[in-house]
Amino acid sequence: xxxxxxxxxxxxxxxAAGIIHPLGSADLxxxxxxxxxxRIVEQALQALRTEVAKPTVFTRE
Amino acid sequence: xxxxxxxVVSFLNQFFGQLGGEExxxxxxxxxxxxxxxxxxxxQALGDAGTVVATVICGDxxxxxxxxxxxxxxxxxxxxxxxxxxxxxxxxxxxxxxxxCGALCAAVQAELKIATVTGMHRENPGVELYxxxxxxxxxxxxxxxxxxxxxxxxxxxxxxxxxxxxxxPAAEGYFARGVTRNVVAGASAxxxxxxxxxxxxxxxxxxxxxxxPAFPPVPAPRLVKTLEGATIALVTxxxxxxxxxxxxxEALNATRYGAYSIEGKSSLDAAQxxxxxxxxxxxxxxxxxxxxVPVDVARELEQSGAIGKLHETIYSxxxxxxxxxxxxxxxxxIAEKLREAGVxxxxxxxx
Numbered sequence: 001x002x003x004x005x006x007x008x009x010x011x012x013x014x015x016a017a018g019i020i021h022p023l024g025s026a027d028l029x030x031x032x033x034x035x036x037x038x039r040i041v042e043q044a045l046q047a048l049r050t051e052v053a054k055p056t057v058f059t060r061e
Numbered sequence: 062x063x064x065x066x067x068x069v070v071s072f073l074n075q076f077f078g079q080l081g082g083e084e085x086x087x088x089x090x091x092x093x094x095x096x097x098x099x100x101x102x103x104x105q106a107l108g109d110a111g112t113v114v115a116t117v118i119c120g121d122x123x124x125x126x127x128x129x130x131x132x133x134x135x136x137x138x139x140x141x142x143x144x145x146x147x148x149x150x151x152x153x154x155x156x157x158x159x160x161x162c163g164a165l166c167a168a169v170q171a172e173l174k175i176a177t178v179t180g181m182h183r184e185n186p187g188v189e190l191y192x193x194x195x196x197x198x199x200x201x202x203x204x205x206x207x208x209x210x211x212x213x214x215x216x217x218x219x220x221x222x223x224x225x226x227x228x229x230p231a232a233e234g235y236f237a238r239g240v241t242r243n244v245v246a247g248a249s250a251x252x253x254x255x256x257x258x259x260x261x262x263x264x265x266x267x268x269x270x271x272x273x274p275a276f277p278p279v280p281a282p283r284l285v286k287t288l289e290g291a292t293i294a295l296v297t298x299x300x301x302x303x304x305x306x307x308x309x310x311e312a313l314n315a316t317r318y319g320a321y322s323i324e325g326k327s328s329l330d331a332a333q334x335x336x337x338x339x340x341x342x343x344x345x346x347x348x349x350x351x352x353x354v355p356v357d358v359a360r361e362l363e364q365s366g367a368i369g370k371l372h373e374t375i376y377s378x379x380x381x382x383x384x385x386x387x388x389x390x391x392x393x394x395i396a397e398k399l400r401e402a403g404v405x406x407x408x409x410x411x412x
Contacts, residue, residue: 001411011281019412021345022299024352037351038358044408045288045368052281 006055012047013057016040067111067222070142071100072135072149072165074158077204078118086157088120090134092142102207103148106215111222115142124161131161136168144175146222151180151210152187154202163191170195178218180210183236192236196221199234237272274385284406286369291405294372296395298380299346299353299412300338310379312339318378318391320398323371328357340381341412353410372404380411 005013016022023037047058075085077099096104096113104113117138124131139147147169149162159181166177180198181187188197196217200210213234220227230237246253253270260267284291301321302310308319323329329350336343336353346353354375363371376395380388399407 005411007276009276009279011279016410019341020343021352022410022412023355024345024349026345026348034351034358037355038361041355041358041362041408042367045293045362048284048293048406048408049288051283054278054281 002057006057009055011052011055012044012050013055014040014044014047015057015059066109067107067145067219068114068143069103069107069111069146069148069218070139070144071096071103071113071116072139072147072162073097073099073116073118074124074152074155074161075118075120077150077158078116080118080120086120086122088118089123090117090119090131090138092117092138099204099207099211102211103215105208106212107219110215110219111146114144117142119161121155121157121161124164125157128161128164132164132168135165136172139165139169139175140173146218147175147177148211148214148218149177149179151198151200151204151207151214152182152185153200153204154182154185156186159185159187160190161187163187163195163197166195167191176218176221178214178221180214188236193238196227196238197236199236231268286405288368289366290369292370292372292403293359293368294374294376294399294402294404294407295354295356295359296376296399296407296409297354297411298378298383299341299410300336300343300379301346301350301354301375301377302335302337304333304335306335306337310337310377312337312379313382315379315381315383315391316387318376318395320374320376322374323356324373326356327360329354338379338381338412340379346412353412355408355410359408369405372399372402374402 001019002013002015017025017036017040023040024033025036028036043058075081075088079098080088093116097116100113100116117135119131119135147166149166150158152159152162162179166179169175169177178196178198180200182200182202191197198214198217217233217235227233257267302319303321308317310317310319331347331349334350336346351357359371362368378391
């Protein structure tokens with residue numbers, strides 16, 4: 001849904017793991033799932049530290 | 062024309078009322094008999110259709126700074142002249158003037174049940190504030206085409222005062238009021254869509270029948286603190302609520318949000334939460350709420366010192382078919398509460 005976030009003008013957008021579970025995945029083991037969630041949250045924190053001038057999507061490495 | 066001659070009041074600021082420039086912007090509401098200053102253009106446009114019986118004037122600063130007092134006083138002056146129509150402005154690109162015109166027209170319509178019309182440039186802040194309530198004719202930025210533009214204001218104003226049918230915004234030259242009116246089209250939707258597509262492909266001009274809402278750009282705030290010293294809050298539009306949905310947040314088209322404490326919680330117990338959101342399959346989030354609101358890893362980041370503090374309240378609403386107006390209001394209210402609580406930044410998780 002990141003194109004919608006860009007369209008409405010959200011400034012710092014981190015692409016997450018999907019609509020039904022943005023910060024997780026039922027296909028992973030509990031540990032792997034939590035590690036994925038941690039990476040996304042850390043990327044969101046990184047985005048908060050990044051100066052942006054317009055809606056910017058931070059994609060997952 | 063057998064129509065009776067209408068009584069018209071003209072509202073002007075100190076400049077167009079010929080009291081003076083910026084040095085007179087503080088003058089309070091006053092009324093003069095007949096057409097004064099720019100109201101003479103209104104009289105000219107009216108011709109035999111009506112008479113400007115009074116010109117009501119207020120200084121721009123007075124109207125802007127003391128609106129709570131000035132607008133009721135102006136309404137009383139308008140009422141005393143017993144008009145059939147109030148013509149406010151045109152205000153062109155003058156912001157204080159435009160807002161005063163809109164506010165006065167809205168109040169006169171509501172309280173006196175008298176027809177009103179105003180006019181201004183599309184970037185005048187009065188447009189966004191009042192166009193839904195007040196017929197606002199689009200004008201240029203400056204008074205260079207005053208007579209022609211006043212003619213359009215008066216033409217629309219006469220229709221309103223006489224209770225005649227008003228055409229579309231495009232036909233009459235006023236800003237769309239967001240009103241939907243049923244009309245019979247000459248061709249089916251499919252035919253109109255195909256002909257629009259052909260125009261688009263051929264590079265010909267075309268007009269969409271479905272205007273998209275405009276999203277004004279929001280400046281991106283800077284995080285002024287380091288993450289290690291910052292308080293971070295978690296907010297979601299994915300519908301997480303405590304079991305029983307105590308705030309009765311709607312399953313779609315939400316008008317409410319909830320504030321839920323996570324004090325003392327290092328994680329969220331799935332048994333204590335629910336999710337009324339009807340815009341996605343919530344099975345996986347109900348199994349593990351962290352898939353939507355990452356309290357577990359945020360607590361770990363707080364404990365390790367990577368962030369200063371995790372805010373002890375999470376905010377949640379349901380973002381599906383939610384109107385722009387309710388979204389904006391809820392966002393504003395949540396932001397005010399977060400700011401009061403000293404929160405520096407938000408991670409908003411969305412489905």
